[in-house]
Amino acid sequence: MKFSRASLGLAASSCLFAAPALAGQSPIDPADTAFMTFATALVLLMTMPGLALFYAGMVRKKNILATMAQSLGATAIVSLLWLALGYSLAFRGAGPLIGDASAALLRGIGLDTVSGWAKTIPEMLFCAYQMTFAVITCALVGGATADRMKFSAFLLFCVLWLFIVYVPSAHWVWGGGFLAQWGLIDFAGGTVVHINAGVAGLVAALMIGTRTGYRRENFSPFDLSMAFAGLGLLWVGWFGFNGGSALGVGSRAVYAIVATHFAACAGALVWSGLEWVHNGRPSVLGLISGAVAGLGTITPASGYVLPWHGMVIGALAGGVCFWTSTVMKARLGYDDTLDVFGVHGVGGVLGTLLAGVFATASISASDGQAGISGLIEGNAHQLAVQAAGVAVVTLWCVVGSAISLKIVDLLVGLRVAPDDERLGLDLALHGEALHP
Secondary structure, three states: OOOHHHHHHHHOOOOOEEOOOOOOOOOOOOOHHHHHHHHHHHHHHHHHHHHHHHHHHHOOHHHHHHHHHHHHHHHHHHHHHHHHHHHHHOOOOOOOOOOOOHHHHOOOOOOOOOOOOOOOOOHHHHHHHHHHHHHHHHHHHHHHOOEEEEEHHHHHHHHHHHHHHHHHHHHHHOOOOHHHHOOOOOOHHHHHHHHHHHHHHHHHHHHOOOOOOOOOOOOOOOHHHHHHHHHHHHHHHHHHHHHHOOOOOOHHHHHHHHHHHHHHHHHHHHHHHHHHHOOOOOHHHHHHHHHHHHHHHHOOOOOOHHHHHHHHHHHHHHHHHHHHHHHHHHOOOOOOOHHHHHHHHHHHHHHHHHHHOOOOOOHHEEOOOOOOHHHHHHHHHHHHHHHHHHHHHHHHHHHHHHHHHHHHHHHHOOOHHHHHHHHOOHHHOOOOOOOO
8 A cells, every 4th residue: 555645634644654565575665766766856846946947037137046045955965854853753652743853864774764744765765765855855845935034034044943833834734633534535635744834934024024215216127037947947947846756656546647737837827818908918927827826726726636627727827816816916015026925825725625525536536445525525524624634734834934034034134234235146155156
């Protein structure tokens, strides 16, 4: 039996979190290992260079290198912290709130060691796969404060936020914690990744304040062709993000990939169509924003729903995220530079709730275990659990993000000086320019 994210809520808290193989009887499956190695590479590709290009193409020329540096900085520091302690706290131990340090510095993980959450691949590979999720979640937050946050502040924020917000919520949802025990379903990160990134981005944007000249100066993207290339890498990488969350080769991974693709297509068309009606013309920025909205929103539901459900979820994402990123943002006046909250936060909430609506038991059923049904199959309780999970993760993220940002502000300060912001972060923070 393969363990997937879908089965975490049903897993007994007493399951073996690491089980060395019997001599001559390795449980490791070569096909699953090959698939998950490829999926791990795809998800890492989403951050470097996917997200780096996507974000950098949407800021002004003077901040492109600084924006890219945040993605690389997050990749480096989060990877090391994850392997040192983050993985163990998230996926070892059976506590309802947090795991334990039994695998700190990857202690005890050998060549044939497997995790109870992924029994057919090496635990080292499972650890690395989960690491790529932590990396991109922290990197996503930086888009909300692009153009004005210190690089040192961002790196310190990643350190604190990883352990205060990301690791606990990953344990709650995927590591056998209390939300998994409640029965929350989140196939690939609606709560852990997208709600956390979006809510943290909004909190950071509010605490740091608006960019100098916001709503008075021209903040048009410097090079949307970079953002378009970044979207392409993100879109393909998302197949590893969602498909890989099946944690092995099989039909469920294929269904998740197809649903993901349909959601991205529908999101792009609906966002662009609404923009066409609203502004009189469709923009490239609207097309790529709608695609990302569809990708993020299908994420928690991707391994529980039929492919045509993915199309419906993507279409809803395109409409809802368009409204929150344009109309609502303008009315409330907050400066979320790259719409991290409007796309990822709102999309994460919507997708997590819709997982409780569209979940189809036949998709998640395996080895004699009944699958999980949603509202359309008569299980209203699942939607209630999803709503409770959204509320818990959102509240904890607000509190934990505010605490993390306040500590950073006290230690190094959050925002660059006004003169540095006008000069541009590339020169002010890194002493470099895109085109000298």
